[in-house]
Amino acid sequence: MGRPTMNDVARNAGVSLKTVSRVVNGETTVDPGLAARVRAAVAALGYRPNLGASMLRRNDRRTRMIGVLLTDLAGPFSAAVHRAVEDEARARGVHVLGGSTDDDPQRAQDLVEAFARRHVDGVILMASAVVDLPSVVIDREAGIDQGMRHLRNHGHRRIAFVEQEVHAVFALPDPPTAILAGSTPVTIEVVRALRERGLRDRVALVGLGDFPAADLLEPAVTVVTQDPGATGRAAAGALFEQIDGGTPGARTISIPTTLIARGSGEIRPATGS
């Protein structure tokens, strides 16, 4: 025998299947005596309703489950977005399926497809694709402009935008006077590299994404922040608006960015270089 079903409960309580259904779903039009018997049977058998079966028959056809596809569930930005989405979802009795795309469009596509087979009510994704499901796209391109502008305003003309290959930058014949780091891990790598080379007070640095100890480093690190919590809340809000079918709702969430000047980004290039 597998898990007990509604039928088992009905038999045990000596009532009809439908009465059990009513009690389980909290309908108030059931005789208190019967309801008590049903609840006793539920407890005795360890019965738990099967949401999959109920959703199959139900009219609204909602699974009360959404998907969230982020670059990397382990990364600080994705993780914070995820949590914010979770909180919004929880408030609505909705569960969240998570997935990391590693910025691979094919993987994102596969995950969307897989979630669709599960009949998720909608999808939030940090990418640029569009899918044929209720969905909200988080656009993370913003922020680069702001960082670049800041460095230019401080006199820099040779600015490196660094992804992964941190050390290659310093091997260039005409090395940059300023660095814009593409993510938090990269920013920290750059700090480490600058120290090793004794350049920490000579090369400017702006990081994309804030991190907890940024203000405690020397020099403190200037960053362009994108509030992941606000982003997640906004995306979830827009998605649920779509799902609940009111207004169409926003399909793209752009993240407002803020530059926090702390020192490293305000270093000026050496004159006469």
Place this chain on the structure above:
Amino acid sequence: MGRPTMNDVARNAGVSLKTVSRVVNGETTVDPGLAARVRAAVAALGYRPNLGASMLRRNDRRTRMIGVLLTDLAGPFSAAVHRAVEDEARARGVHVLGGSTDDDPQRAQDLVEAFARRHVDGVILMASAVVDLPSVVIDREAGIDQGMRHLRNHGHRRIAFVEQEVHAVFALPDPPTAILAGSTPVTIEVVRALRERGLRDRVALVGLGDFPAADLLEPAVTVVTQDPGATGRAAAGALFEQIDGGTPGARTISIPTTLIARGSGEIRPATGS
């Protein structure tokens, strides 16, 4: 009309329902001509199988979905565990429902119950509870001992274990000579507090959990690490062993800890105090 069903595809392709089922499930005992017609109909209608319905009828009764309950999906440790679990799950074609408990047992209980209604195949949880589902518990208590021992070995007798209330510690009549910080965010708060009070070279600090910039602070922060990736992989491995019904598998995963001495934890108490 809602989404097209297998019946719609069958009608469109001029075959029986069962033939569509065979093609969709990749059975090879179908005439290639019929299979091609079915595939064409699937594409034309934009048909997608309904996993919920199929799981209802299927014999193995697996949802191919597990739940992961962590302290905080946004926290670095939880997030890294989550990602590792996701990777293990993906390799098995399993999806992951995530949930933050904020270390509230009631909330953990509620989430387990909710996931059980969805018939998840199992649950991983970072807590100390046990549930009547295939499950693996991650025990995070370890590490405290190791940190304490380290500080005592360096001569400390008044050691504060700090959770949240960072500032209260310094208001004590007889303040500690060493601090053990319970989590990464707390560690960073303590660093900040020590600096504000000019105590950064006088009070020892050991943090539970490593963080990316720990070695770049001054003094660099001594930490007790728990490898979240290894933890997640181990927990997922143990859970899938249970689910696949081979050996019973471990029900509790203890995280091996390592102390990384970087400076802050090796400060000795002022003599004669």
Place this chain on the structure above:
DNA sequence: CTGAAAGCGCTAACAA
């Protein structure tokens, strides 16, 4: 190789 019938666990619509 293909199909018809039954039924997974549950809720909708209707009847008593």
Place this chain on the structure above:
DNA sequence: TTGTTAGCGCTTTCAG
């Protein structure tokens, strides 16, 4: 207030 019947979309079983 309670129960009966039908059927959600799919897989199983068994017959052709």
